[in-house]
Amino acid sequence: xxxxxxxxxxxxxxxxxxxxxxxxVPNTKVLLPYLPEYWRDQLVNRFIDRSPFVLQSYxxxxxxxxxxxxxxxxxxxGTDFDALRKQALDAFGTKLAICNVLHGSIAxxxxxxxxxxxxxxxxWIAKELLDRDPRLRASILLPIQSPDHCVKEIERLAxxxxxxxxxxxxxxxxxxGNRRYWPIYKAAEKHGLPVCVHAGSTFxxxxxxxxxxxxxxxxxxxxxxxxxxxxxxxxxxxxxQQFPKLKIVCAESGITWLPTLLWRLNKEWRGVRAExxxxxxxxxxxxxxxxxxxxxxxxxxxxxxxxxxxxxxHIGSDEVFLFSTDYPHWHFDGDDVLPDGLTEVSLQKLLSxxxxxxxxxxxxxxxxxxxxxxxxxx
Amino acid sequence: xxxxxxxxxxxxxxxxxxxxxxxxQKSADxxxxxxxxxxxxxxKMFGLHNRQGLIGQLGFPRMMANGRRADSYPPGGGxxxxxxxxxxxxxxxxxxxxxxxxxALGRNGMEEQNQDFAAALSHAxxxxxxxxxxxxxxxxxxxxxVPQEDAxxxxxxxxxxxxxxxxxxxxxxxxxxxxxxxxxxxxxxEAAEKSGLPIGLHPAGASGGFPSTGSGWPTxxxxxxxxxxxxxQAVLASLxxxxxxEKFPKLKICFIESGFTWVPAVxxxxxxxxxxxxxxxxxxxxxxxxxxxxxxWFATQPIEEPEHPHHLMDMINxxGWDRIVFSTDYPHWDFDDPRYTFKINLNEKQRAMIFRENAKALYQLQ
Numbered sequence: 001x002x003x004x005x006x007x008x009x010x011x012x013x014x015x016x017x018x019x020x021x022x023x024x025v026p027n028t029k030v031l032l033p034y035l036p037e038y039w040r041d042q043l044v045n046r047f048i049d050r051s052p053f054v055l056q057s058y059x060x061x062x063x064x065x066x067x068x069x070x071x072x073x074x075x076x077x078g079t080d081f082d083a084l085r086k087q088a089l090d091a092f093g094t095k096l097a098i099c100n101v102l103h104g105s106i107a108x109x110x111x112x113x114x115x116x117x118x119x120x121x122x123x124w125i126a127k128e129l130l131d132r133d134p135r136l137r138a139s140i141l142l143p144i145q146s147p148d149h150c151v152k153e154i155e156r157l158a159x160x161x162x163x164x165x166x167x168x169x170x171x172x173x174x175x176x177g178n179r180r181y182w183p184i185y186k187a188a189e190k191h192g193l194p195v196c197v198h199a200g201s202t203f204x205x206x207x208x209x210x211x212x213x214x215x216x217x218x219x220x221x222x223x224x225x226x227x228x229x230x231x232x233x234x235x236x237x238x239x240x241q242q243f244p245k246l247k248i249v250c251a252e253s254g255i256t257w258l259p260t261l262l263w264r265l266n267k268e269w270r271g272v273r274a275e276x277x278x279x280x281x282x283x284x285x286x287x288x289x290x291x292x293x294x295x296x297x298x299x300x301x302x303x304x305x306x307x308x309x310x311x312x313x314h315i316g317s318d319e320v321f322l323f324s325t326d327y328p329h330w331h332f333d334g335d336d337v338l339p340d341g342l343t344e345v346s347l348q349k350l351l352s353x354x355x356x357x358x359x360x361x362x363x364x365x366x367x368x369x370x371x372x373x374x375x376x377x378x
Numbered sequence: 379x380x381x382x383x384x385x386x387x388x389x390x391x392x393x394x395x396x397x398x399x400x401x402x403q404k405s406a407d408x409x410x411x412x413x414x415x416x417x418x419x420x421x422k423m424f425g426l427h428n429r430q431g432l433i434g435q436l437g438f439p440r441m442m443a444n445g446r447r448a449d450s451y452p453p454g455g456g457x458x459x460x461x462x463x464x465x466x467x468x469x470x471x472x473x474x475x476x477x478x479x480x481x482a483l484g485r486n487g488m489e490e491q492n493q494d495f496a497a498a499l500s501h502a503x504x505x506x507x508x509x510x511x512x513x514x515x516x517x518x519x520x521x522x523x524v525p526q527e528d529a530x531x532x533x534x535x536x537x538x539x540x541x542x543x544x545x546x547x548x549x550x551x552x553x554x555x556x557x558x559x560x561x562x563x564x565x566x567x568e569a570a571e572k573s574g575l576p577i578g579l580h581p582a583g584a585s586g587g588f589p590s591t592g593s594g595w596p597t598x599x600x601x602x603x604x605x606x607x608x609x610x611q612a613v614l615a616s617l618x619x620x621x622x623x624e625k626f627p628k629l630k631i632c633f634i635e636s637g638f639t640w641v642p643a644v645x646x647x648x649x650x651x652x653x654x655x656x657x658x659x660x661x662x663x664x665x666x667x668x669x670x671x672x673x674x675w676f677a678t679q680p681i682e683e684p685e686h687p688h689h690l691m692d693m694i695n696x697x698g699w700d701r702i703v704f705s706t707d708y709p710h711w712d713f714d715d716p717r718y719t720f721k722i723n724l725n726e727k728q729r730a731m732i733f734r735e736n737a738k739a740l741y742q743l744q
Contacts, residue, residue: 063654171592178597207592208612209585209605210554217655218557218612218619221647222592225608229591232604237597256643259689263682264607264637271712272441272600284685299647307646310692316685330654 014093017355017362020198020251020294020324021088021097023129024078025121027052030128034120039113052076053104053117057169057200058329062216067330077328081132088327089135091335095352096362099129099138100167100198100251106144107202115149118142122157130162137362139167139196142184150184158191164361165194165249170226171201177233182242189243192360194292197230199223199252224257224299231287232265238278240290247358248291252326254299259314262287288317292358294324295350297331298339305341318346322355392729393476394716395737397677398580398634398705399469399518401480401511402459409485412502412509420495428489428584436583438599442711450709458709462515469708470517473716476734477743478518479705481549481580481634482507487525488551489584496525497535504539512544519741521549521578527586529565536566540573546741547632548575551582552613559613559620567626576630576675576740579613581606603712610636611644614670618648621661623669631674632740635707638676639684642696645670671698675740677705678732679714687721699728703737 025031028049032040043049054076058065066077070087078084089097105117118141125138140163142150150166157163166188174180176197188195200223206212207222227250240246262284269276269283279286300308312318325337342350356363403409406425410418431437442448443458450468452461459465470478487499500523507520522539524532539545548570556562558579570577589595590605610633623629648666656662662669676697684690694702706714716733724732737743 063657064651173594175591175593175596175601201592205592205594206588208557208616209588209590209609210552210558210613210616211556211586211588213557213612213616213619214560215619215655215658217651217658218615220651220655221615221644222612224644224647225611226592228608229596229601229605230593232601233591233593233596236600254643254647256646257640259684260607260637260640260643260682263639263684263689264680265604266685267680267683268600268603272598272603275441275598275600297650299643299650301646301649307696310689314684314689314692331650 015095016092016323016351018088018092018094018097018325018327019249019322019355020100020296021084021327022078022329023081023084023099023101024076025052025101025103025124026075026079031117031120031124034123035116039116042113055102055104055107055200056203057219058102059216063330064220065330066328067333070328081128084327085133088325089133092325092337094135096135096137098164099125099136100196101125101138101141102198102200103141106141106169108145111143111145111149114143114145115153119153119156122153126160126162137162137164139163139165140193142166142168144168144172147181147183151187154184154187154191154193158193161361161364163193164359165196167196167198169200169202170197170223170230170250170253171207173202173204175233176230177235177237177239179237182239185239185243185246189246194247194249194358196249196251197227199226201226223252224254227253228257228261231261231291235265235279235283235286236276238276240286241278241280246290249294249322249358250291251294251324252297252329253293254297255293255315255321256299256311258293259311262315288320292320292322292354294322294326296324296326296337297329300339303340305339308339309341318349319354319357321350322358323351392716392733393474394704394733395477395479395743396473396475396706396708397479397632397703397737398679398707399478399480400459400483400708400710401465401507402457403485403506404456404460406485409499409502409506412505413498417495417498426485426489427491427495429491429587430584438596438602440599440711445711447709447711447713462511465708466515469706470515473706475517477737479546479578479737479741480507480511480518480520481578482521482523483580483582486523488523488549488582490525493525493528493531496528497531500525500531500535504535504545508542508544519546519743520544521547522575523549524566526550526563526566527555529563532566533569536569536573540575546575546743547578548573549578549580551586552579552610553582553584553586555586557612557616559616559618559622561620564622564625567622567629571626571629574742576632578632578634579610580634581609581636607636607640611640614644614674615648618666618669619659619662621659623673624661624663629673630740632677632703633674634677634705635679637680637682638678638697638702639682639690639693641670641676642693675701675703675736677703678719679705679707680712681714681719683721690720690722699731700736702732703740704733
């Protein structure tokens with residue numbers, strides 16, 4: 001166990017790639033210009049435009065949704081663009097940051113309404129975020145209710161290389177390995193877009209197998225099991241045999257549940273592999289090759305580098321972690337975003353090498369100027 | 379082809395407490411002597427009314443012999459686990475079982491939706507355990523099966539059975555209709571605390587009304603089997619966050635058939651996020667992990683097998699050596715053989731604690 005060598009006490013460093021920040025759409029009216037006429041009328045006439053689309057997983061005034069010193073004087077967390085630049089980018093010396101806009105349209109039941117709203121959000125992202133700061137990249141928000149709509153949206157936006165991944169929540173209607181979602185993975189693989197699976201639920205079903213928890217805190221903790229079941233689903237359904245270049249990024253997932261997943265899934269696969277004959281090698285190896293995890297919220301006890309290092313040893317790779325601040329969610333204070341005790345090599349991988357290996361488009365520079373060309377729909 | 383890698387002739391020399399043995403009913407009529415006429419007729423006419431799509435088949439068909447060891451079916455016929463003589467010969471004797479804790483699954487009332495039938499079934503299965511297993515085989519101990527969705531009946535059944543020293547725990551399905559920590563179930567915790575018996579939580583076959591995961595139903599048994607572990611994490615979190623242990627400070631919970639290496643991680647997650655969100659749960663006076671350390675035990679099977687076996691040591695160190703109790707899950711397919719369960723070297727003291735002493739202390743076994 002390493003002592004608390006000063007040189008290993010981590011502070012933010014310039015040049016990092018932040019793989020999970022959360023700018024937010026300030027209100028629904030700003031999306032109106034990006035909507036087709038019929039839907040613009042629908043939103044206005046039905047007063048839908050008078051409320052924002054906020055996910056139940058992140059009650060905006062709850063401590064977890066926004067760090068106190070990052071909370072804007074007014075409006076939703078993550079909606080003050082100048083503050084975001086200062087707090088999320090300048091403060092950490094960030095070279096590139098991936099915007100994961102968790103807009104509530106993905107929880108609607110009307111899949112057509114969800115699709116036009118997701119498109120509007122994505123166009124808003126291009127214009128209001130990506131065009132305004134060259135350090136920003138983004139995930140394409142997927143209207144996951146309809147794989148057809150998802151594929152169309154990926155094809156529409158793929159030419160804009162500043163979109164570097166696609167985004168959905170970990171808990172929704174069906175486990176994400178299910179074949180109904182495979183057209184999405186086909187399109188994502190084709191365009192070099194990792195699938196960012198983010199914490200949160202659309203609450204199509206209870207987040208636990210024994211029903212609905214009482215507390216937001218309980219829901220938030222249950223994201224860990226949500227990720228476990230989704231990764232088991234990806235492996236069992238054979239998604240990575242079908243799409244060998246596909247990468248999954250688990251965002252805001254934590255990492256401490258991962259050793260048990262690797263061990264338990266390997267053992268269960270040895271027992272019942274005849275049921276899933278396409279899973280042709282140990283699941284732990286498949287997961288280490290295809291799945292990545294963002295740093296914050298790091299769920300190892302604070303100030304206990306031994307537990308962190310033991311956990312990393314259990315996971316058996318320092319190439320699966322991606323730096324993130326999870327701005328503006330509140331998981332750490334000041335610039336204390338990095339855990340103590342990592343080696344210089346692991347740190348370099350965490351801060352940028354792993355991200356560059358995961359997101360093919362991050363190395364391509366990002367061709368600003370393509371955005372408007374592709375933002376309009378035919 | 380799988381080559382045999384284990385020396386099957388090794389003798390099991392340690393005497394053990396096996397915290398998970400499943401006795402089965404020979405046939406649908408096995409409980410008849412313990413059921414009133416009205417329920418015998420009901421059982422025959424309507425059978426069990428569970429929340430699942432199939433009768434006599436599972437929605438996730440098992441990979442082997444209906445989920446049993448293929449060699450565990452008694453030579454005289456009947457389902458595996460239904461013949462005491464064969465259980466003695468195949469498991470209790472050769473594996474040095476000093477005490478075996480029975481977990482009676484299947485026809486038992488935990489999952490039955492007709493509440494009166496559930497009450498009658500629980501009553502019957504508890505009497506059946508004593509008459510047909512514990513009396514003839516003093517190494518076995520029963521668990522009071524309760525219909526947990528009907529707390530008043532569950533309490534009455536606990537009060538009826540607990541005075542009999544043949545019952546050493548209360549068996550509750552973790553797959554409830556509401557998360558187990560919610561107040562609906564508190565009368566059961568109150569009765570358990572009063573009786574001094576721990577509550578054993580063992581995954582049941584049928585759902586309490588919710589899919590196995592927070593993203594709906596899995597496709598394969600591989601996934602369903604995995605969800606026994608994630609489901610238990612949620613149960614643990616519910617019991618802690620609802621403040622059950624502030625209200626019932628002497629309550630003891632044992633998680634059966636869900637492994638244990640997931641426990642440190644869920645404790646760390648709960649602690650970290652509780653620190654941020656504690657205003658939502660002001661009834662908690664301490665970090666969540668402290669309640670877990672004090673109130674929970676974990677039965678080993680199906681033991682997780684790290685790629686580097688010594689990593690298991692870290693997990694036990696973090697959980698506490700006094701909280702791990704051994705179990706085989708006999709006669710189910712994923713039986714953990716006491717000779718080979720631990721692929722790490724335990725010293726004599728550690729071995730004695732896990733294989734015997736911890737369970738004796740938990741269940742007050744003489």
